[in-house]
Amino acid sequence: MAAIFCLMGLALLTQGCWGSLGQTDIGCKRWHQKGADVCCEECYPGNRLIKECGPDPRTLCEPCDPGYYTLKPKAYSCDRCTQCVGAQVHLEDCTATKDTTCGCRDGLACGNDQCSFCVEKCAKGYEPTDDRSCRPCPQGTFSDKSQKNCQPWSTRCPHPNQRIVAKGNASSDIQCITEGSVINPRPDDANQTGPLVLILIIAMTTFCITITIFIIIVAVKHNQRRKRKIVKPLPPTESPTDDPRTLIAIECSFHEAQQEQGSTSTESLISNGSSKLVIA
Numbered sequence: 001m002a003a004i005f006c007l008m009g010l011a012l013l014t015q016g017c018w019g020s021l022g023q024t025d026i027g028c029k030r031w032h033q034k035g036a037d038v039c040c041e042e043c044y045p046g047n048r049l050i051k052e053c054g055p056d057p058r059t060l061c062e063p064c065d066p067g068y069y070t071l072k073p074k075a076y077s078c079d080r081c082t083q084c085v086g087a088q089v090h091l092e093d094c095t096a097t098k099d100t101t102c103g104c105r106d107g108l109a110c111g112n113d114q115c116s117f118c119v120e121k122c123a124k125g126y127e128p129t130d131d132r133s134c135r136p137c138p139q140g141t142f143s144d145k146s147q148k149n150c151q152p153w154s155t156r157c158p159h160p161n162q163r164i165v166a167k168g169n170a171s172s173d174i175q176c177i178t179e180g181s182v183i184n185p186r187p188d189d190a191n192q193t194g195p196l197v198l199i200l201i202i203a204m205t206t207f208c209i210t211i212t213i214f215i216i217i218v219a220v221k222h223n224q225r226r227k228r229k230i231v232k233p234l235p236p237t238e239s240p241t242d243d244p245r246t247l248i249a250i251e252c253s254f255h256e257a258q259q260e261q262g263s264t265s266t267e268s269l270i271s272n273g274s275s276k277l278v279i280a
């Protein structure tokens, strides 16, 4: 895996080197036949014309020397690479097909597209002028980025459900706010429904707990009454009236409740009838 990445990286690197040297294509790219010779119409990028016609298109053009570049398809000479000077800073090297890229020092801005000179960088609220200085934005206009021309303030908010909360100034357009987020009473509604839901949940929970406790109490009471009925007639020997299945059911469901009361009757019941109950 690592080896593959290494190879890929190497391939990219070598490609980049070839590309930057402009050595991928040498000679004439497009030509026409003229007798026994060919005449070049267009050299490969980064190549300059040596002679117009000849027997071999590869010898009609040759790459620019280091420090030179060309953007023209059929020029006898290459141009010297620009040196970034003065307020300029060097950003990218020159190649046979591309001139040096220069920038400008901090606080300065490129004066043209090629950045062949630097100008004072105009702050927010100012705009560049033709004489390479800055002037404040006229009333009713703004510039919210350095070196940006002043634009008129918006007359309305971009969305219909917005309203203006601040007027424009030299460095900022009008400020808009979405109606629903602050003015609409909907958030207040939400704040009121919040506690309402909470109260409902609490009430429901309380109700459920009460009902459960009530059911448990009733069940325990019922069981106690029944137990008395069952236990009383129980003689030391087995009782023929007791259905073993009922006994199991009673024992299972109310064993815990009986434990608290330390009922000896249940225990005796178990010890008496356990063998029979387990079999049943």
Ligand SMILES: *[C@@H]1O[C@H](CO)[C@@H](O)[C@H](O)[C@H]1NC(C)=O
Pocket (backbone or CB within 6 Å): 166, 167, 168, 169, 170, 171, 172, 175
């Ligand atoms: C311009 O308006 C913006 C937004 O309303 C504000 O933040 C800024 O401070 C104002 N600038 C000046 C110079 O008044």
